Amino acid sequence: MASLPLLRFVFLFLPSVTQAQSRFTISGFVSDSSSGEALIGASVYDARTLNGTTSNVYGFYSLTLPADTILLTVSYVGYTKFERTLRPFANVSLNISLSPSIHLQAVEIIATGTERIEERSQMSTITLPIEEVKALPMLLGERDILKAVQLLPGVQSGAEGTSGLYVRGGGPEQNLILLDGVPVYNASHLFGFFSVFNPDAVNSVQLIKGGFPARYGGRLSSVLDIRMKEGNVNEFRGQATIGLVASKLTLEGPVQKGKSSFIISGRRTYIDLLAQPIIKAVSQQFEGVKFSTGYYFYDLNAKFNHRFSTRSRLFVSSYLGNDKAYTRIEENYVSNQTEVTNKWSAALAWGNITTAVRWNYELSSKAFMNVTGTHSRYRFNVGQEYESVYKSASQTTKEGFSYEYISGIYDWGVAIDLDYLPNPNHFVKVGIGETYHTFTPGVNTVKVTDIGTNLDTSFGASRIYAHQLFAYAEDDIRLGYRFKVNAGVRLSGFLVKNQTYAFVEPRISGRYLITDTWSAKASFSTMAQYIHLLTNASIGLPTDLWVPVTDTIRPMHSSQVALGLARTINNTYEVSVEGYYKTMNNLIEYKEGASFFSVGNDWQTKVESGKGWAYGAEVFIQKKTGMTKGWIGYTLSWSMRQFENLNFGESFPYKYDRRHDISVVITHKFSERTDVGMVWVYGTGNAITLPITRYEGSLQPPYFEYIPTIEYFAKRNDFRMRSYHRLDVSINRHKQKKRGMRTWSYGFYNAYSRRNPFYVYVGHDHSGNRQLKQVSLFPIIPFFSWTFEF
Numbered sequence: 001m002a003s004l005p006l007l008r009f010v011f012l013f014l015p016s017v018t019q020a021q022s023r024f025t026i027s028g029f030v031s032d033s034s035s036g037e038a039l040i041g042a043s044v045y046d047a048r049t050l051n052g053t054t055s056n057v058y059g060f061y062s063l064t065l066p067a068d069t070i071l072l073t074v075s076y077v078g079y080t081k082f083e084r085t086l087r088p089f090a091n092v093s094l095n096i097s098l099s100p101s102i103h104l105q106a107v108e109i110i111a112t113g114t115e116r117i118e119e120r121s122q123m124s125t126i127t128l129p130i131e132e133v134k135a136l137p138m139l140l141g142e143r144d145i146l147k148a149v150q151l152l153p154g155v156q157s158g159a160e161g162t163s164g165l166y167v168r169g170g171g172p173e174q175n176l177i178l179l180d181g182v183p184v185y186n187a188s189h190l191f192g193f194f195s196v197f198n199p200d201a202v203n204s205v206q207l208i209k210g211g212f213p214a215r216y217g218g219r220l221s222s223v224l225d226i227r228m229k230e231g232n233v234n235e236f237r238g239q240a241t242i243g244l245v246a247s248k249l250t251l252e253g254p255v256q257k258g259k260s261s262f263i264i265s266g267r268r269t270y271i272d273l274l275a276q277p278i279i280k281a282v283s284q285q286f287e288g289v290k291f292s293t294g295y296y297f298y299d300l301n302a303k304f305n306h307r308f309s310t311r312s313r314l315f316v317s318s319y320l321g322n323d324k325a326y327t328r329i330e331e332n333y334v335s336n337q338t339e340v341t342n343k344w345s346a347a348l349a350w351g352n353i354t355t356a357v358r359w360n361y362e363l364s365s366k367a368f369m370n371v372t373g374t375h376s377r378y379r380f381n382v383g384q385e386y387e388s389v390y391k392s393a394s395q396t397t398k399e400g401f402s403y404e405y406i407s408g409i410y411d412w413g414v415a416i417d418l419d420y421l422p423n424p425n426h427f428v429k430v431g432i433g434e435t436y437h438t439f440t441p442g443v444n445t446v447k448v449t450d451i452g453t454n455l456d457t458s459f460g461a462s463r464i465y466a467h468q469l470f471a472y473a474e475d476d477i478r479l480g481y482r483f484k485v486n487a488g489v490r491l492s493g494f495l496v497k498n499q500t501y502a503f504v505e506p507r508i509s510g511r512y513l514i515t516d517t518w519s520a521k522a523s524f525s526t527m528a529q530y531i532h533l534l535t536n537a538s539i540g541l542p543t544d545l546w547v548p549v550t551d552t553i554r555p556m557h558s559s560q561v562a563l564g565l566a567r568t569i570n571n572t573y574e575v576s577v578e579g580y581y582k583t584m585n586n587l588i589e590y591k592e593g594a595s596f597f598s599v600g601n602d603w604q605t606k607v608e609s610g611k612g613w614a615y616g617a618e619v620f621i622q623k624k625t626g627m628t629k630g631w632i633g634y635t636l637s638w639s640m641r642q643f644e645n646l647n648f649g650e651s652f653p654y655k656y657d658r659r660h661d662i663s664v665v666i667t668h669k670f671s672e673r674t675d676v677g678m679v680w681v682y683g684t685g686n687a688i689t690l691p692i693t694r695y696e697g698s699l700q701p702p703y704f705e706y707i708p709t710i711e712y713f714a715k716r717n718d719f720r721m722r723s724y725h726r727l728d729v730s731i732n733r734h735k736q737k738k739r740g741m742r743t744w745s746y747g748f749y750n751a752y753s754r755r756n757p758f759y760v761y762v763g764h765d766h767s768g769n770r771q772l773k774q775v776s777l778f779p780i781i782p783f784f785s786w787t788f789e790f
Contacts, residue, residue, distance in 0.1 A: 169614020
């Protein structure tokens, strides 16, 4: 209730702002002319005075200017620039539709960018073009947003082929991954090898690594803001893709032409279906035994929107995804005139559901409000079941055992956000919200059925309920021509059981134009995180558990400062150089030997609390227009951890501490029919822990007691794997058919078949001598896919 005075003040304040006769406001929405999709971050400005603004995530813009003749200009990457001369004497409502750019010559395109990098007050922020993501070669041909994000400076991947994100020294739990504003807690399919995001359903992707605006919070290291498409409001369209491991189908179109639209996009693997004939053939080799195993994942994205009026609009979006791996064995035989049937099965499943309902309303030509309700559910369960049936002439008896482990997190949330643009020198954002969490850290269910015995019991950590609250205010302020600042503050709180935590999180990011094409930037931000991820798997296994802070486990919090330079060269290349230093407190890790399987104790007794810090420098060169697009990224970084009861209390490198990371990403369009993509990456090897001394076991007199072999580990993560590098290439061949566009995509993952380390272990050579051995996962892998757009 404390937030109501803030809202009352804002809404009372807005009408009191009188508009002098010497000024007027132009406002409206910027959209794609063919589909009606909102264009996020389009530049809207007066080309004569260069006063301007950008459209928000719903395409809304507002520009207040002196009552004089203006040349209104709207531009967006890949679209034809809009220009119109106006001399209004009153407020104007003007919706603007931009058309995709047209190729004039082999290397010339009608297109201008959004706000130039050196002009933006925000730093450490990168927007990925979806069409470029789709053109890149990926593992097994599956276009993957998270793998594209891994190619950006400051972002590191986990193990070979996985989709985990480690941003500026942080862990995977420190990334706020939003799908239409709803947190996604587990973003991995196929044990981390694919992400849950289907690019066919995505409109925009933005990564923020530092200098966080006050509207974002709840994590320490990054924000990945993914917005789904809204659906084509003008005509029905579709796209189907058949690949090596999965197929996709996307349908979109108007519900009421010009007013409402829908999009639905589904994807499913068929690894289990393709493998069944082979598994069945193997099973038939064993008399009396039936064997079945498989794995699959699926996901479904859906969105509906309706425009009630030019000022009011409703959006409903949802995501549903699930993974399941299973094994079933049935054995039949006869023993002592008794028919025996043994059945054993095991399964591992995990999945997400997210839903967002949002209503936005244009309060005035200068103010835009959005009200959002959200639901998010992540659930993981693993279990096995065994049953034996004994059938004789006189009786039938059964005995069995089953075990199931379930964990998850369930969220309900509501938020109110307001954008207010009094003039081109201010872009104010304020908001409040709450999320109601239900945590299930781990419930074990055991059932035992035996002759004369029946047991059905559950044990483990009980559910925990918590409230997470926030309020924020920020302003993008232009102080003259050369100086621009985004300043804000976020108030956050967390109520769990009888404990209350609260943080004040100040944020500031600014730029100073050294010249018209060079700017210096600086930022400082603090972040608080009230939920932890207990993780003991390196390849993205879903056994990671989300748990809240408690009276003994305190919130994580971080501080980050960054400095940088930014420049646009010849209106074609964006160049940025940044350095950062980040501290993190109250990090947790499992104690030595503990994991989620050790169910005998409460999870709070299994963890250690410590701190971490990271620092480094990043270089990013990006080309967004022309026949050739792409980027080059380089990261030089250090990431350290320190826990009182780990590594003898001494600091040690984080597992994903890498000194050097390089990525080269290129797409080139030869013609309307042919384009190619190339990705090359290099990274310093991951840090690992290896024994330095071994004491062989022996029998000790006088009782010949056996003393086991002991290996001595001096320091944690004191060794390095070999460096990692890989080249991926692809070619896309397009052809216009009578009923649509057909595309064949071919390529190679790891084109020169580099044997990159997945993990290393101490084994033996052919002579029995101990030897350090390496396991590599992926050699050169060809892929192909077929896509038809109609």
